[in-house]
Amino acid sequence: MxxxxxxxxxxxxxxxxxxxxxxxxxxxxxxxxxxxxxxxxxxxxxxxxxxxxxxxxxxxxxxxxxxxxxxxTLSFNIPKQLITLYIQEDMRRIQELKDLGELSPHWDNLRKEVIAHYGQVISSYQETLTELNKLTGSSFKPSCSKSEKYLEFIPINLxxxxxxxxxxxxxxxxxxxxTVGAPAAHFQGFKNGGLQRLLSRFESEKKNFSTAYQCIYYSPENTAKAKEVLSSIGQLQPLISSLADQLMQAAQQHSPDLLKGALKTLSDKTEQFVHALKDELVKNALLALHTARPGYVTKSQPGVCNNVDGKEARPKEDGPAPLKRQDSIPHHSEYDEEEVWANVAKSLNCIIAMVDRLQEHENNNQEPASDQTLADVITSHSPGDWQEQIYPLVVTLKDCVTEVVDRATKSMTFVLLQEAACSIPQGLFLKQRRDVVFSQAVSNYHNSPHNLLLIQLVTRVQFTFKTIKAIFPHRWSGFNLTAAG
Structure with missing residues (x-):
């Protein structure tokens, strides 16, 4: 053209x-x-x-x-799909919180409060989605409708x-x-500022919230890292399982070359998996979750992580002096459990050793031998032997990976629980505002794929990998929206 x-x-x-x-x-x-x-x-x-x-x-x-x-028509279709994904994501978060297992009364009360918080958001989004599904006719939201609650996810004048x-x-x-209006949550108003100012103020006050809720303070970088770890292990677990199956197929075919190639790929991905879990945040989170279990009593601060009586979920104004804030995670000297990824590495090493042994045995069998000896070799080492010897080790590796994923997921969920608990006073308001602005920005992008300004805006939005993958054919990461209101 x-x-x-x-x-x-x-x-x-x-x-x-x-x-x-x-x-x-x-x-x-x-x-x-x-x-x-x-x-x-x-x-x-x-x-x-x-x-x-x-x-x-x-x-x-x-x-x-x-x-x-x-x-x-995408002006309405994309926001409706996004709202559906918001609901699914919050339901998944609720289930992850429930899967944490038993917690001390203090943490259990906070968990119930956070779950109730997500329930309110889900209910609100379901009502909005119901209203949007009733609409027919025009796919245009004029500026005179910018304060309509059920239209707040729709871009203006697009x-x-x-x-x-x-x-x-x-x-x-x-x-x-x-042409489109700037992404903004008009229905919620701007009395206290737009999204950027509210988020900035919220982060500055977050440490005070962590004091009130007796939580460990995690910086935005740490919470973003927790989500990244969750995404990484969630992607690597099925990949490792699939590669382990390919290794079994190579063993069944009795092909040294295929076996060597499959083992190389499996080793690389397993090492990547272990490396992701060696992050200091994961180790600290596992320790913090350990201290939040029922019956744990820390020696130095007996009550910071566990309100054993369960009488207070929030500090009272006229009560005793507030507890000292736990702004750092307990030392590993209080928690001597073996690193959770150690068994994964050991299982992989066992598989590598077995494959080396099988290949060495195969090389020895290829040396000239008498007819009777060769017949004995063929009889005693059928193609099924390789698979039979590798199979138990592969099962062990899969089991270890599954266990590690379960524990790492719980530890990262516990990090996000503390972040959510600290944000309960303003979290509902800020979450909905951010979701609204994100929806409008993404809708603008899909209607203008060559608009570099909007692309730069959307790439600053923080959102989960699952949602981004569902929306975009290519996955974008590192979203952190603070530029619009």
Whole structure:
């Protein structure tokens, strides 16, 4: 699709008498009949308005400009899918909190409070989704509706424009423009500032919240790291299981080359898995979760992590002096359990040793031997022997990986529990505001894939890998939205 160069401006300029462009025709029922029109475009863009102008050039020829404006059905479809994903994600978080197992009364009370918090968010989003599903007709949200609660996830004034220019001596040129209002939670108002100011203020006050709730303070970097670890081990576990099955298939085929290649890939991914768990945050989180179990009493601060009586979930204003904040995690001297990933590494080493032994035995069998000896070798070392010898080790590796994933998931969930507990005073408000702004920003991006400004905005939004993968064909990571309100 060609473009009109700057040098053609003089050629297509109107004459010196100030002649204005002429409106050739106007239609409220335009169609996407340009050269690259297709059924998908016609399905996405609805209710087009089309105008055609003509300009007389200096050589008395005519340049036609066709301008079309349309609504985009994705303005509503994407937010509805996002809300559904929000609900699914919060339900998953609730289940993960329940899967933490038994906690001391203090932590159990906080868990119940956080679960109730997520329940309120889910209920609110379900109501919004129900209202959006009732809507039919226009896919456009005008600015006069920006304060409607059930429309808060929908971008404002979003429409697409396509200008097609036909010049006598040039190929046609198309210019696509998307106009939209800035992503903002108008329904929630701006009395206390927009999202950026609220998040900044919230982070500065978070340490005080951790004191009130007797929680370990985790920085935003730590909570983001916890989510990254959860995502990493969640992806590596099924991959390791699949690679272990490939190793078994190679053993069944009695192929040294296939066995060696499968073992190399399995070793690389398992080492990557172990490396992800060697992060200091994981070790500290495992220790913190250990101290939060029923019956644990820390020697130095008997009550910081466990409110054994369970009488207080929140500190009272007229009560005794507040407990000292646990702004650091207990030392490992109080927790001497073996590192959780050690068994994974040991299992992998056993598999490597077994494969080396089998290959060495295979090489020895390939040496010249008498007919009787060769017959004995064939009889005693059938292709099934390799699989039978490797199988128990592979099962052990899978079991160890499963156990590690379970414990690491619980430890990272405990980190997120503390972060959520500290955010309960403002968390519901900030979560909904961030979700609203994210929904509008993502909807803008999908209607304008070439708009670099919006891409830069969306890449600053923090969201889970699962949701991002469901929305985008390619996965984006490191989202942290603070630029809009």
């Amino acid at each position: 060609g473009e009109i160069e700057d040098g053609e401006v003089d050629h297509i300029a109107a004459d010196a008498r100030g002649q204005k462009c002429t409106l050739v025709c106007e239609s409220l029922h335009g169609t996407s009949n340009d050269k690259d029109g297709n059924p998908l475009m016609n399905a996405v863009f609805k209710n087009p308005v089309c105008k055609v102008y003509r300009f007389q050039t200096v050589d008395c020829k005519w340049m036609l400009v066709r301008e079309q404006m349309a609504e985009c 429409h697409t424009q396509r200008m097609q220019v036909t010049c006598p001596k040039k190929t046609d040129a198309c210019y696509d423009v998307v």
